[in-house]
Amino acid sequence: MDRAILYVNPLSFPIAVECRVSTRLTGRPVALAPGGTDRAIIWSASPEAVCAGVEVGMPIYQALRRCPDLVIQPPRYALYARAAVALEGILQPFVPVIEPHTLGHAYGDLTGTRKLFGPATDVAAKIRREIWGRLGLPVTVGLAANKVVSEVAAHVLKPEPVVDVRPGDEPAFLAPHPLAALPGAEPNVRERLARYNVVRIGALAALTRVQVEGVLGRRGAVLHSRACGIDPRPVTPPARRETLRVHASLTVETNDREALVVLLRGLAEEIGRALRRRRATAERLHVRVRYADHRDAAGDEPLEPATDLDGELAAAARRLADRVATRRIALTAVGLTATIGAGSDVQLSLFDPPPPALRRRSLNDAIDRVRRRYGTKSIRYAH
Amino acid sequence: MKFTITREQLQEGLAAVAAAIPAKTTLPVLSNVLLEATKNGIRLSGTDLDIAVSTTVAADVDAEGAVTLPAKKLVDIARELPPAPIRFTGAGEQRVSIECGRAKFKLLGLPKEEFPSFPTVKFDKAWKAAAGVVHKLVGHVAFAASTEESRPILNGVLWELRPDRMRMVATNGHRLAKMDVPASGGSTADLIVPPKALEQVRRLYAGDAEVEIAKSENHIGFRSGGKLVFSRLIEGPYPNYEQVIPRENDKAATVDKAAMAAALRRMSVVASDQTHRIRLAFSGGTVKFSVQTPDLGEAQDELPVTYEGEPLEIGFNAMYLLEILKYMPTDEVRFTFKAPERAATIEPVGWNDPASYMALVMPLRLVD
Numbered sequence: 001m002d003r004a005i006l007y008v009n010p011l012s013f014p015i016a017v018e019c020r021v022s023t024r025l026t027g028r029p030v031a032l033a034p035g036g037t038d039r040a041i042i043w044s045a046s047p048e049a050v051c052a053g054v055e056v057g058m059p060i061y062q063a064l065r066r067c068p069d070l071v072i073q074p075p076r077y078a079l080y081a082r083a084a085v086a087l088e089g090i091l092q093p094f095v096p097v098i099e100p101h102t103l104g105h106a107y108g109d110l111t112g113t114r115k116l117f118g119p120a121t122d123v124a125a126k127i128r129r130e131i132w133g134r135l136g137l138p139v140t141v142g143l144a145a146n147k148v149v150s151e152v153a154a155h156v157l158k159p160e161p162v163v164d165v166r167p168g169d170e171p172a173f174l175a176p177h178p179l180a181a182l183p184g185a186e187p188n189v190r191e192r193l194a195r196y197n198v199v200r201i202g203a204l205a206a207l208t209r210v211q212v213e214g215v216l217g218r219r220g221a222v223l224h225s226r227a228c229g230i231d232p233r234p235v236t237p238p239a240r241r242e243t244l245r246v247h248a249s250l251t252v253e254t255n256d257r258e259a260l261v262v263l264l265r266g267l268a269e270e271i272g273r274a275l276r277r278r279r280a281t282a283e284r285l286h287v288r289v290r291y292a293d294h295r296d297a298a299g300d301e302p303l304e305p306a307t308d309l310d311g312e313l314a315a316a317a318r319r320l321a322d323r324v325a326t327r328r329i330a331l332t333a334v335g336l337t338a339t340i341g342a343g344s345d346v347q348l349s350l351f352d353p354p355p356p357a358l359r360r361r362s363l364n365d366a367i368d369r370v371r372r373r374y375g376t377k378s379i380r381y382a383h
Numbered sequence: 384m385k386f387t388i389t390r391e392q393l394q395e396g397l398a399a400v401a402a403a404i405p406a407k408t409t410l411p412v413l414s415n416v417l418l419e420a421t422k423n424g425i426r427l428s429g430t431d432l433d434i435a436v437s438t439t440v441a442a443d444v445d446a447e448g449a450v451t452l453p454a455k456k457l458v459d460i461a462r463e464l465p466p467a468p469i470r471f472t473g474a475g476e477q478r479v480s481i482e483c484g485r486a487k488f489k490l491l492g493l494p495k496e497e498f499p500s501f502p503t504v505k506f507d508k509a510w511k512a513a514a515g516v517v518h519k520l521v522g523h524v525a526f527a528a529s530t531e532e533s534r535p536i537l538n539g540v541l542w543e544l545r546p547d548r549m550r551m552v553a554t555n556g557h558r559l560a561k562m563d564v565p566a567s568g569g570s571t572a573d574l575i576v577p578p579k580a581l582e583q584v585r586r587l588y589a590g591d592a593e594v595e596i597a598k599s600e601n602h603i604g605f606r607s608g609g610k611l612v613f614s615r616l617i618e619g620p621y622p623n624y625e626q627v628i629p630r631e632n633d634k635a636a637t638v639d640k641a642a643m644a645a646a647l648r649r650m651s652v653v654a655s656d657q658t659h660r661i662r663l664a665f666s667g668g669t670v671k672f673s674v675q676t677p678d679l680g681e682a683q684d685e686l687p688v689t690y691e692g693e694p695l696e697i698g699f700n701a702m703y704l705l706e707i708l709k710y711m712p713t714d715e716v717r718f719t720f721k722a723p724e725r726a727a728t729i730e731p732v733g734w735n736d737p738a739s740y741m742a743l744v745m746p747l748r749l750v751d
Contacts, residue, residue: 348748350624
């Protein structure tokens with residue numbers, strides 16, 4: 001049985017949601033960026049703003065120089081998350097297996113539903129109509145035999161609401177598109193391939209797997225398969241793991257390690273407080289830093305045992321930052337994401353944790369009580 | 384090399400060494416069994432470099448010699464041969480022909496020189512113990528050793544040999560088992576032995592046999608009859624387990640082991656697959672079990688119990704409790720507690736045995 005995988009691609013999702021909530025934004029150049037500093041980075045931009053030269057990842061001051069009429073709004077992540085859930089709710093009656101991708105985007109597996117819902121193309125068109133009718137959000141839907149081709153289809157042929165790539169047509173469909181359209185072909189990968197004049201997906205597919213591995217190493221094999229339209233990855237519903245995110249934009253770009261440590265400590269305390277409030281523990285910590293040249297670096301590590309202690313979270317954040325922030329370029333933003341453990345109970349150890357860990361737990365509880373009563377800034381660690 | 388052996392003797396010898404031979408190895412000779420024909424019989428040896436087992440079986444030896452042969456193939460051949468004398472004849476260093484009735488095999492092995500030499504352990508100052516006593520110690524304690532590689536020292540079983548007693552302790556950091564048995568004579572030593580070696584000892588030696596136990600600098604050896612087991616000792620200081628054995632637990636519950644285990648198994652069905660979390664609430668004459676697992680469901684149960692102390696709610700990994708209960712030798716067991724975040728002890732009640740046995744288990748910190 002041929003697989004039928006669809007990819008739902010809402011166009012400029014956060015901006016579309018904002019425009020739906022506030023109609024005055026419709027048709028105007030709009031960008032989303034955290035407030036508080038004109039060095040904050042543009043997180044999302046409307047097509048009108050993009051036409052005016054605004055780019056995602058650009059600082060606000062630079063975007064305003066290019067587009068003085070630009071309307072800048074702080075992102076409302078909770079709103080977009082609600083919209084993404086609503087969008088998934090529309091997919092659910094038609095699509096047995098859904099795998100959310102990035103915000104609002106999702107893969108769906110329609111394999112074996114033909115007798116139930118009709119041809120996959122009709123289902124995709126119906127989904128698109130339902131999303132537009134009920135949420136007012138424009139989407140394109142890519143349909144193919146695997147994830148990578150459906151995703152490329154949904155992205156590259158935007159005027160077409162539904163694109164169906166028939167089984168066997170994948171290489172021919174992918175070939176004329178630039179490498180940037182291929183999931184996994186990151187800028188550094190494209191840069192290396194461009195040295196060999198490989199700038200289109202077809203050119204990459206024309207090489208042998210061994211040749212691509214010679215340039216890109218072991219990951220080259222995966223990219224080569226994708227360029228040939230081969231992608232065996234199943235559509236898998238996500239494990240329901242909640243995360244807590246905090247981030248801060250630096251008002252002054254800096255690569256001062258001490259300043260970074262202080263900032264991380266504050267973010268770790270914020271995560272720790274949120275965890276304790278939810279009576280949960282974090283089992284993995286992820287750090288992302290953004291450099292002044294708009295490049296990101298990120299890393300994560302497991303927390304064993306899972307913890308909600310400020311000190312342990314801060315220590316892990318510092319270790320990660322030491323590992324990921326290795327370039328000698330100033331930083332503009334730092335973010336921490338904690339993955340909440342599947343079970344928030346902690347198996348106590350006979351030999352660990354040592355007594356100081358228990359004392360730190362009592363200390364955290366006491367600090368939380370003070371802060372609840374007198375405010376967050378009423379008490380702080382001496383750094 | 385030329386000898387004749389009965390199928391039963393060959394199978395007995397192979398069964399003794401086969402468990403020490405690794406199924407997969409990067410060193411081909413380790414898949415082989417070393418056969419040495421001596422005037423005392425046939426010595427079969429196998430090793431995975433950590434544990435070595437050697438045994439001697441009776442045979443009619445015409446010409447001495449040695450060769451290594453693929454263990455699995457030899458076991459398969461021995462199993463399929465008819466019940467008749469088997470004649471082994473060496474042809475050169477690596478080739479052996481095996482004849483039994485009208486069946487003939489030619490097996491290609493590896494030269495004896497490639498087989499690793501066994502550790503040198505002198506048995507002149509060996510401790511002596513009844514194999515049954517060693518079995519009892521291993522059978523009640525080894526299960527608690529860790530199988531994770533993060534703390535290699537916990538992968539071993541601590542064996543304390545003293546002039547008046549032997550003690551075995553094993554822990555994975557969350558639960559601990561300890562057993563003392565009286566002993567007489569012998570010197571003092573603390574050995575950390577891999578559980579796999581102790582299991583070999585338990586498997587090889589009959590309960591009524593006397594086992595000699597000796598150590599070299601970093602190996603331990605066991606000898607009884609013609610059977611020898613050698614193992615590498617785990618080096619390093621064992622955690623101070625005495626320090627974590629609670630002395631001030633002031634709450635005690637005596638429960639029926641079978642009923643407790645049955646209730647735990649019932650609750651485990653709905654418990655989290657990761658933490659196996661279960662909540663126990665002791666008060667008055669009952670213990671209430673409850674499990675709540677998000678995305679799955681909940682369950683409750685209750686058992687009569689003899690409980691002394693303030694009411695207590697405590698969380699445990701149900702698997703740890705079930706495992707400990709499995710090794711408790713009596714129908715009733717006694718739990719003692721201090722607080723929800725302190726170690727609980729579990730001991731047999733009314734055990735009529737000179738040995739003393741206890742287990743510890745650390746609770747799960749419940750966050751709701």
